[in-house]
Every structure is written in C-alpha cells, then in structure tokens.
Amino acid sequence: MPSCFMIMPYGRKATQADPKLGPAEIDFNALWDRAYVPAIKALGYEPVRADQDTSALIVSEMLERIYFADLVLADMTIPNGNVYYEVGIRHASQKTGCVLLAADWSKPLFDVAQMRTIRYPLPEGDIKPEAAAAMQAAIKEPIKALSDGISPMHQSIPGYPDKVDPRKATTMQDQLAEQAAFQTKIRAVRAAPVAERMKRAQALIAAEGNPPASYAKALALLLMLRDCVDTKADWNVVLNYTSRLPKRFANEPEVQENRAFAVAQIGDDLQAIAEIQTLIDLAGSTPERLGLMGGRYKRLADDPNCAADERPQYREKAIKYYEQGMDLDLNAYYCSSNLPRLYRARGTEGDEDRAQATVRLAIAACERARRLNVADEWLRPTLLAAAFDLGDPDKADALAGEVVAEGQVKWKVRSVLRDLNASVLHVNDAARRARLSAIIDKIKTA
Numbered sequence: 001m002p003s004c005f006m007i008m009p010y011g012r013k014a015t016q017a018d019p020k021l022g023p024a025e026i027d028f029n030a031l032w033d034r035a036y037v038p039a040i041k042a043l044g045y046e047p048v049r050a051d052q053d054t055s056a057l058i059v060s061e062m063l064e065r066i067y068f069a070d071l072v073l074a075d076m077t078i079p080n081g082n083v084y085y086e087v088g089i090r091h092a093s094q095k096t097g098c099v100l101l102a103a104d105w106s107k108p109l110f111d112v113a114q115m116r117t118i119r120y121p122l123p124e125g126d127i128k129p130e131a132a133a134a135m136q137a138a139i140k141e142p143i144k145a146l147s148d149g150i151s152p153m154h155q156s157i158p159g160y161p162d163k164v165d166p167r168k169a170t171t172m173q174d175q176l177a178e179q180a181a182f183q184t185k186i187r188a189v190r191a192a193p194v195a196e197r198m199k200r201a202q203a204l205i206a207a208e209g210n211p212p213a214s215y216a217k218a219l220a221l222l223l224m225l226r227d228c229v230d231t232k233a234d235w236n237v238v239l240n241y242t243s244r245l246p247k248r249f250a251n252e253p254e255v256q257e258n259r260a261f262a263v264a265q266i267g268d269d270l271q272a273i274a275e276i277q278t279l280i281d282l283a284g285s286t287p288e289r290l291g292l293m294g295g296r297y298k299r300l301a302d303d304p305n306c307a308a309d310e311r312p313q314y315r316e317k318a319i320k321y322y323e324q325g326m327d328l329d330l331n332a333y334y335c336s337s338n339l340p341r342l343y344r345a346r347g348t349e350g351d352e353d354r355a356q357a358t359v360r361l362a363i364a365a366c367e368r369a370r371r372l373n374v375a376d377e378w379l380r381p382t383l384l385a386a387a388f389d390l391g392d393p394d395k396a397d398a399l400a401g402e403v404v405a406e407g408q409v410k411w412k413v414r415s416v417l418r419d420l421n422a423s424v425l426h427v428n429d430a431a432r433r434a435r436l437s438a439i440i441d442k443i444k445t446a
Contacts (some may be wrong), residue, residue: 004045004077005069006036007086014232015078015106015125016329018285022105023125026077035135036073043070066090071147072098076117077106084112091151092161098145101139107284115152118142166355182208182217186224195408197228198237211246222258229265229411238262253283261292265411269296287332290325294318294338301345302418318342326358333365337382340389341419344426359389380406381416388423393435400439404446417443 003340009028032049040047048069050062064091066072074087090098100115102108103122108286120138124131154160157168185208189200205221225238242250242259249255256279264272273296280289294317300306303312319342325335340355340362363386366379380402387396403416420440427433 002038002044002070003068004043004047004071004073005047005065006032006040006047006073007076007083007090008032008036008049008073008075009078009080009083010049012125013078013080013313018328019324021284022103022122026103026125026351027127028075031075031135033130034127034132035139036075038132038142039136039140040073042136045141062086063089067093070097072141073143074098074100076100076102076108076112077122084109087112092153095154095301096148097153097213098151099143099149101143103414105284107286116146116149118146158219180343182341189224191228194230198225198230199410201225202229202237203239210244211249215249215252218245219252219254222255226258226262227409229409231410232266235262235265240267253279256290257288264292264296264299269299273294285324285328287325287329287335288322290328291332291334291338294321294335297321298338298342302422312346315342315346319346322340326361330361331365331368332377333362333369333382336365337362337385338419339370340386341422341426345422355389359386362386377406377408377412381408381412385416385423388420388427388436391427391429391432391436393432393439396436396439401444404443413443 008031010032011029012025012027014025015022037047048063048065066086072087072090072094073132074083074090076083076087087098087100100112100117102117102119104119105122118139120135122131122135127135129323156163159165185204189197189204192200196267201224205225208217208221212221222241226243229235229238239259241261242255242262245255250259256275260272260275260279263275273293276289276292276296280293297314301311301318306314319339322335322339322342325332326339330336337357339358343351343355343358362382366386367378368381369376377439380399384396384399384403385397387393408416417440420436420443424436424440426435427436
C-alpha cells in the first residue's frame, strides 16, 4: 500500500485565532486520529506520522520519510516552524505529491498564503465526531485532485534541480544586485538627518517609479515614508502615497493598517476606526489591528474636547479592544502595555489589580522578545512606559537614556510622551512622581 506522511503539530496547541472565527486551542492528536487517519485510509494510503515511532525520529529518518513518501500532507492551520520547514524540504525534493491543508478560519503566513490550500471546517478544537466527519468530507476529494500538483520549486525554476538554464541564474543575480542597491538607498534615507529624511524619501519614491514594480518594494517605501514623518502635515504625504498605489497593493492588509494609522495621525480618529473595522471584517482580527482600534478610542477619550458623558464610553471601548488583542496573543505587548493606564483612569473595583497584572504581563512579553532578539523599535519605549506604570524612576531613567539614544522619530516620541504623562498622574508618591516628571522633561529636550 502506498504511504502518506503527515506533517503537522501534535498535542494541544494554541491557535491565536479570532474567538469569533475559531477555537483557542486544537487537539492535533485527536485531529490526526479522528479525521486525518480515516480520510487517508479511505484514499488508499497507509497513514504515518513522526510521533508514532517508539524511538525518537531523528533528522535523517524524517528527511527520508519526507522524500520517499508517496504522498505528503501538511496541516498549516497554525504557523508551526517545524511544519513550514518540512514542507519546504518536500517542495524542494519532490516534484509532486505535497498537499497543504488548513482550517477555514486560519491565516497562514504570507508565502504559504499564496499556495493552493485545501480548507476544511473546524469550529471546535476537541474534534468531536461531527467535526471529524465534516472535515473528512471536505478534504478527501480535494486531496485526490491536488496530489499530482507541481511543487512551487519545480514550477518556478524550469529544469530544477539539475537542468536549470544558466542564463536564469545570471538574471537572478542581476535582480538580487538590484534589490541590494534598493535596500542601500532605503538605509541611506533612514540614516539622513531628521530634517532631511522626508525630502529624501519623496525623491527616492519618485526615482523608483510610481507605482513600484512589486508589492515588496511598495511596502518598503511606505514604511520608509512613515518613519520619515516629522510634522503632522507629513502624514498627508503618506496618505497621498497609499492613494497612488495600484489596487492590488493598496488592498493588502499591511498597507491598509498603515493608511488607517496615518488617517488617525491627521486627527480623523473616527474615519480610522471605520477603516480598521472594515479591515477586521474582511481579513480578521490581529493584535495589531485590535491595538489600532484601542488606540483610536483611547485618543478620543483623552481629547480635551470630548464630552464628559462620552469619555467613559470611549475608554470602555479602548479597554475592550486592547483586552481582545491581548487575549489573541499574550506575547504581543502592544495591547497589554496600554491597559494599565486605562484601568487606573477608570478606577472601578479590581482595576488596580488588573493594572498591576497587565503591566507585568507586558514586561514579561518584552523580556521574552529581548531574549529572542526580536527586532522591534517599540521594545524599549514599551519597557519605559511599564517602568512609569510601576512608579520606578531608577528603571525609567536608565530606559529613557536608551530610548533617546535610539533616535526615535518625532511622532513616536510624542506617542511615548503621551503615555508617560498619563502614567505620572497615577503615581501617588510625590518624590517618585517628581523624579518621573523630570525624566519626561529630559526626553522632551533631548
């Protein structure tokens, strides 16, 4: 009987799915036993999974099974590093016989999202008989249809692996050289004096063509432009750039997120809220999108012109969205780091305990990111705000020096200062409050 090797996580794994769309956890062992095994057998294959060996499956054995299996199935429902790695091996080593599958609510990472994937219903994570039967019905015929599909490596590179046209390699070298030169230009703009960056950024956009030739280049230019903003009026330059992008680029979620953020920075928080909500409705919730929603409602609640009876409503909405974003991913500290000040401003029973819990959660997430060497320009500013939330002037002073040394652009510094000023209001010890206020003054004059 031909063999089918299954690539998938095992045990219970968190999904980080939007609670309205999918379960918080999946029992992948139950998914294998109750859904995949019966479906694979019904297709005439012997189902095999790595963790069925009595001994550990060493790397060489894993590679052999991926290479020699008549069919490989890969569950891409959650972004699991081992799964992605093993799929890449199969794509490179065999021309056919690799089929991707995922729950219908999942959001695969960008590169895999472009590949044809069989979607199956999975409303709950314990894989009860009804869910298993619905999944089997959804995947059997599509697996049969896609099992002869050509892998992306063999499809993209004619003659791969041993008959590749050398001229193709020369063309690719030219493209890589062009990309390296483009990235050098981006770095040069970022390294220029602050007062010159926007002008240089606009010149680079004009030189690189409008619109850019690829989405990667369009996004790189957009992020460069955003980071060159020096005045409120500069946000209109960002908006003008997004408005000139081809629809296929402008409709990408990351472009839409940055556009909505720019709309908020010119003062139209309600329009930004509408745009982010539309994006969530179309592409699903992420901590980033929910954080953007929370930030807009927080800004509305802090507006001096906000009506007294509307302020608590906006604050509640900010808390709701930040909490939802935090619950999606505890390691995404954007949302949790904003909650302590909102809880304290609300001041209901239990809010101080909530503030203490979320500030320590944000610190733990930041420290994890630091240990993993995650490149995030908001890491130190977030830790600085947390030090203020804890009323710790010694830690805050050290972190303030690091933030200033990083040379953050003005709009980011202004955003940080708003949070620090809000934190100081809730520090009861007069001496600590004075020291923290002095640190704010130091950042302003840096």
